[in-house]
Amino acid sequence: MSGVHDMGGTPGHGPVVVEAAEPVYHARWEGRVHGMMRRLLMRRVFNLDQFRRAVELIPPARYLASTYYERWLSALETLVRAPGRSAIPRAEHSADAAFRVGDRVLTRASETVGHTRLPRYARGKRGVIESVHGPYRLPDTNAHLVSIDWEPVYTVAFEARELWGSQAAPRDSVRIDLWQSYLERSRR
């Protein structure tokens, strides 16, 4: 889902504002929200993909107007209200590695309805497998408690010009960690 959270490359957000001598938490409630999230995650009341999905479901205008911990609080409220399904057993699948270091790959171009960790700016782009990791649970199904799909995750190297066109500096590059089902083999 290309929600407002999928920010890479989107224009108009202005300069990066750095706060001098920033405290760990700006208010007491921020620490409470952070602590609650950590504890609930450790207790497996929800998984991290469910939590991220809950943040992504905040309506765009409110998402942009909210601080980080306000989003976390909204997500926690959503997850606590939702009926508990995490105890229901899920089918588990495991995919063998399809790519090796040095393989050229093309990322999936199509939009998805639900949660995904393939950023919009990296869709339909060509890159090279730089390293192989995992297997990890595929967030696209894990966030929705559909099934547990173990897949290799690849660090894929993209030239900045492949992602952004000729405005990008010729030597620059972006590395993104991508699940196997986001990728297909590229012929060039």
Place this chain on the structure above:
Amino acid sequence: MSAGDTHHPEPPSEIEARALALESLLVERGLLTSEAVDEVIRAFEQDIGPMRGARAVARAWVDAAFKQRLLTDAKTAFGEIGITEHQAEELIVVENTPATHNVIVCTLCSCYPWMILGLPPTWYKSAPYRSRVVIEPRSVLLEMGLEVPREVEVRVWDSSAEIRYMVLPRRPAGTDGWSEERLASIVTRDCMVGVAVPVVPAVPVA
């Protein structure tokens, strides 16, 4: 302290009230205790912060074998300096070289190596940084005070999965013979995110 116990002279703001209500509900349901939440806050306010990463960088600058382990098996290397608790499955340290400058971001949320750098600063979690550093890293770095020469590759790492990244900066000139402790003092959080490089203070530190 119980979730409902506040020391504010004024009534809590709406957001504070929501946080308190949620905590009360979770305590009531037996899903957490307020003491467990206190413990997380205490850990991040007192123990967990960028000094952890800085110690590893300083060690890597004086010990080539440690540096090799830090770059190939970061969790084991951190274990050697007493840091054994990690939030993510994998931790990868990427090295700045004369040819490559690395910078870390998470465009989709705000993934960050908490257990070795502490909680991320607000700018790291902000829309300007998340949106811009992938498309115009050199402009963002320049705004933050770092000019990367044209011949150096800027390599952006978008932490989109369960792997967390930290940058190993280059040791600056003028630090020969420095102790690890003194070296660690010039390794800031920003150096390990890749938006700054270590600088030797004009007035030598005692």
